[in-house]
Amino acid sequence: MHEEDAGLRARLIEVGVELVTREGTQALSLREIARRAGVSHGAPRRYFPTHLELLSAIAREGFAALGAEVARALGDGRADPRAQLTTLGRAYLGFALANRGMYELMFRHDLLESNHLGLREASLPLFHVVTDLLTRAGLRPGVDPRIAAGVLWANAHGIAQLWAWGSLQLTTGSAELEPLLRATLEAHLGPEPR
Amino acid sequence: MHEEDAGLRARLIEVGVELVTREGTQALSLREIARRAGVSHGAPRRYFPTHLELLSAIAREGFAALGAEVARALGDGRADPRAQLTTLGRAYLGFALANRGMYELMFRHDLLESNHLGLREASLPLFHVVTDLLTRAGLRPGVDPRIAAGVLWANAHGIAQLWAWGSLQLTTGSAELEPLLRATLEAHLGPEPR
């Protein structure tokens, strides 16, 4: 009962999302997606002139899912900013590690049509949430909140990346990434108040 | 006069390094490397049973270059730890942005034979330099220096990655990454003393 006729365009994206989350980026060949969608290899071309555009559409779905996940985790946003940032960080890293294939795709700029109207921009609302929480949590005076937010985001991104690569387990010796998250937030927000 | 006969194995790596730094990861097809080395497409197979192993050898060269660059920047290591960390950060980001193709390759785990005996491990000495500098620069009590170093490295890595992707320019509005580096170090080392 899988949306048995939702139009080929949507169907291709759906198949692609499932494929990338289950088998990774390598499996996302144009022909394989077409095969799994039950159409010939030339069919996708009607809706996506190029392979990259199809992958971009799939990645966009990923950004939407990440946004939804974060929004769900944040809830009504009544908790204090620091707690919310912790939650956000956990949700972000959780998403990245639970959906490695999709997360990798989302940042593989060589696979994406970066001008496909908003893909880098798709991460922008999430970014604004961070700047907002960060200013509300308190910044050192004279610090541009956008810079601070960029650095914090980069930190989370780097952790996700290096963790997926195995380097962080190798170097830190830890099998958990919670301490890394805690250390990150303490660095950017100052020591935990009590 | 380009090492006109240094054995095919070394020659392939040399060609690959030049190719990836000049034209990026996409250009690193096995056949193209063979072509530029002036041999048939089957020749590399004698030295590198698979494409991934050749790419791994090229990436290893990248890690060596990064290590050399950092060592050169650090000099005799007599400056105070904080200044050295700044220098290290600048050198790291400088390398990543000056050699985008190579840097991308170095962390594209899908292109590398990660068990090619030490490739993730190739980043280990660099990592130890960071832990060392970090402990000498002073840590909050009760913080595992390996965790702190991992987080700091992840931050630099994330900045390099997101910057190359264009996201950080988009979000922070800055065309320079020096402020990002400064903010990073202030976050992880505390405010600049004066």
Add this chain to the structure above:
DNA sequence: CCGTGGCGTAGACACCGTCTACTCGGCACT
């Protein structure tokens, strides 16, 4: 002098992304 082994060649195979010619079915219009 002959064999033997390392080194590189050349062609096959399956797969990939793109392009193009084609078919087929429904719809509008005369």
Add this chain to the structure above:
DNA sequence: AGTGCCGAGTAGACGGTGTCTACGCCACGG
């Protein structure tokens, strides 16, 4: 009712890729 058209998907070709295998070739040792 007949006809033209147009969207949607098919099928095959083309050049490219990584891998595998069979084959030359040359130098060196017996």
